[in-house]
């Protein structure tokens with residue numbers, strides 16, 4: 115079988131099974147088994163797929179047909195300038211979170227202190243460490259698998275991130291209280307009932323604790339908003355990724371907690387995805 119024939123057959127199988135982007139996924143699966151580039155994998159390619167590659171392709175296609183996320187099959191994902199490892203049991207970073215990381219980078223003063231609770235794979239902390247110049251950057255997560263992955267991703271990117279296991283700000287060194295310039299997080303923000311109707315790739319593979327905050331979806335971000343004023347430096351920023359339907363209530367809660375300049379920022383699809391506010395200087 116040629117690469118072109120394999121691409122056509124794989125696309126057709128994924129499409130018949132209702133996989134949302136069969137052509138894109140088929141191309142990436144072919145790239146992963148041929149070691150080629152997306153450009154070289156085309157319907158017109160007459161290069162032969164060797165036996166080993168064909169066997170791996172069939173294994174990868176079977177995984178995708180079970181709706182395992184493409185990123186887990188490929189093993190890594192691009193996030194800003196990072197090539198992040200992804201693993202089962204840890205939330206897969208999403209493109210909209212690149213905007214959150216970009217805002218953190220934009221407001222961070224040189225040599226500032228950054229804290230990122232709910233770090234997951236370490237995407238945001240890693241991007242900030244790589245693209246800005248924090249003096250200290252601490253990331254936390256309640257999942258041991260996430261902490262391990264975030265540490266591995268920091269080493270892979272050649273950046274120093276202090277990744278700690280624990281609830282929100284509990285593991286952060288006490289001497290950073292009142293000195294944090296940027297407190298940035300993409301916490302779980304859904305209510306359990308909202309999982310119904312999400313894609314199988316999300317419900318079946320992203321950890322429940324990464325998605326669901328509690329009965330209202332506000333539980334984790336509320337705790338963070340309440341704790342933020344004690345940790346932020348004068349003029350320091352709180353940046354939270356939110357469910358667009360909860361952006362206005364998050365603004366109100368930040369204001370009620372005594373933070374100022376609360377504002378909503380859109381993601382790349384135009385959805386109200388990020389809420390920011392700061393401690394007055």
Ligand SMILES: C[S@@+](CC[C@H](N)C(=O)[O-])C[C@H]1O[C@@H](n2cnc3c(N)ncnc32)[C@H](O)[C@@H]1O
Nearest residue numbers: 205207232233234255256257281282300302324
């Ligand atoms: C939506 S994921 C975000 C992961 C990563 N920051 C990203 O944007 O790709 C939320 C993460 O928060 C973690 N988490 C949930 N509750 C937490 C808590 N109370 N304290 C710290 N981390 C928590 C989950 O384990 C998960 O890794």
